[in-house]
Amino acid sequence: GAVVSQHPSRVICKSGTSVKIECRSLDFQATTMFWYRQFPKQSLMLMATSNEGSKATYEQGVEKDKFLINHASLTLSTLTVTSAHPEDSSFYICSARNRRGRSEAFFGQGTRLTVV
Amino acid sequence: AQKVTQAQTEISVVEKEDVTLDCVYETRDTTYYLFWYKQPPSGELVFLIRRNSFDEQNEISGRYSWNFQKSTSSFNFTITASQVVDSAVYFCALSEFDYKLSFGAGTTVTVRA
Numbered sequence: 001g002a003v004v005s006q007h008p009s010r011v012i013c014k015s016g017t018s019v020k021i022e023c024r025s026l027d028f029q030a031t032t033m034f035w036y037r038q039f040p041k042q043s044l045m046l047m048a049t050s051n052e053g054s055k056a057t058y059e060q061g062v063e064k065d066k067f068l069i070n071h072a073s074l075t076l077s078t079l080t081v082t083s084a085h086p087e088d089s090s091f092y093i094c095s096a097r098n099r100r101g102r103s104e105a106f107f108g109q110g111t112r113l114t115v116v
Numbered sequence: 117a118q119k120v121t122q123a124q125t126e127i128s129v130v131e132k133e134d135v136t137l138d139c140v141y142e143t144r145d146t147t148y149y150l151f152w153y154k155q156p157p158s159g160e161l162v163f164l165i166r167r168n169s170f171d172e173q174n175e176i177s178g179r180y181s182w183n184f185q186k187s188t189s190s191f192n193f194t195i196t197a198s199q200v201v202d203s204a205v206y207f208c209a210l211s212e213f214d215y216k217l218s219f220g221a222g223t224t225v226t227v228r229a
Contacts, residue, residue, distance in 0.1 A: 034216060043207065043219045044161075091159055097215055104149075105215060107161045 002028045004096045006108025013084055013115055021079045021111045023094035029074035030096035034105060035067075038091040047092075050077050074099065084115040119143060120210050122220035129198055130228050137193045137223045139208030145169075149211040150184065150191045155222070156204045164206075167191065198227045 003026040013019050023033055032051050036044040048064075050056040050071035058064045066088075068080040077096075081088055093110040121140045129135050141150065152164040165175065167184050175182045179196045195202050208220040 032215065036217075043221045044217075045219075046216050049214075049216060093161065095217070104163075104166055105211075105217065107153075107163070109160045112159065 002026075002096075002098060002106045004030075004094065004106045004108040006094055006111055008111060009109055010112045011114070013113070015085055015115055016083055018080055018082045019084055019113060021081075021092055021094075021113075023077045023079070023096065023108050025075045025096040025098075025106070028096075029099045030077075031074065031099040032097040032105075033071055033077040034095045034097075035069060035077075035079050036093050036095070038093065038110075040091075044093065047079075081113065084113070086115045089113055089115045119218040120208050120220035122208055122223050124223045125221070126224045126226070128226045128228065131199060132197050133227075135195050135198050135202075135225060135227075137195075137206050137208070137225070139191045139193065139220060141189050141191065141208070141210045143189075143210060143212055145212045147213065151209040151211065151217065152182070152191075152193050153207045153209065154204045155207060161207075164193075195225070198225075200227050200229055203227045 005024045007022045035047045037047050038044045046059050047062045048056045048058045048069050050069045052071050052074050056069035071077040091112050095105040095107045097105040119142050148169045150167045154162040172184050181194045183192045203226050205222045205224050207222045209217045211217050
């Protein structure tokens with residue numbers, strides 16, 4: 001199956017700093033990538049949709065200036081959490097959809113962010 | 117509005133028992149996809165199945181089986197002869213025309229030896 005690699009898997013950062021998370025599709029081209037967030041013992045919630053070469057579309061309630069998404073190529077999307085605060089501590093997971101139009105999106109391994 | 121409802125928050129069974137996880141969805145699209153994912157304690161999402169709205173055939177894969185009923189908007193998942201390794205959180209999800217996934221709240225399954 002298709003492989004999506006997410007890096008880093010875990011990161012601890014100080015409050016006020018920024019953290020970048022990468023999501024790569026290793027063996028297919030992804031026109032669309034999705035970013036989800038999961039707080040402890042909760043479900044996954046979609047944060048934003050990124051399309052290669054265009055601006056990301058954010059879900060209601062997600063601050064676009066805080067969560068910067070870049071999808072500069074067909075195999076890479078990045079999520080930068082700017083000026084992180086402890087309440088941003090969460091599990092962030094990306095998924096990538098194959099440009100050939102298959103319905104399935106493949107998930108990365110996720111990144112556990114802890115802001116101290 | 118909640119698109120995917122997993123009414124069971126937690127289920128605890130003894131090994132070798134069967135366990136059925138309920139999933140009810142809501143959509144106005146005629147074309148949609150339903151998914152089940154397993155999330156073990158390590159956190160990664162493990163894809164289990166995808167079913168499109170035009171395929172109501174039930175499916176069996178090893179100890180896993182799925183019952184899709186459009187008439188009741190349900191897509192239930194059964195683990196037969198459960199094992200300790202089945203302990204995880206299971207999510208049902210719906211994908212509509214925009215391919216975004218709407219997840220249910222998840223059901224935590226604990227299988228005791």
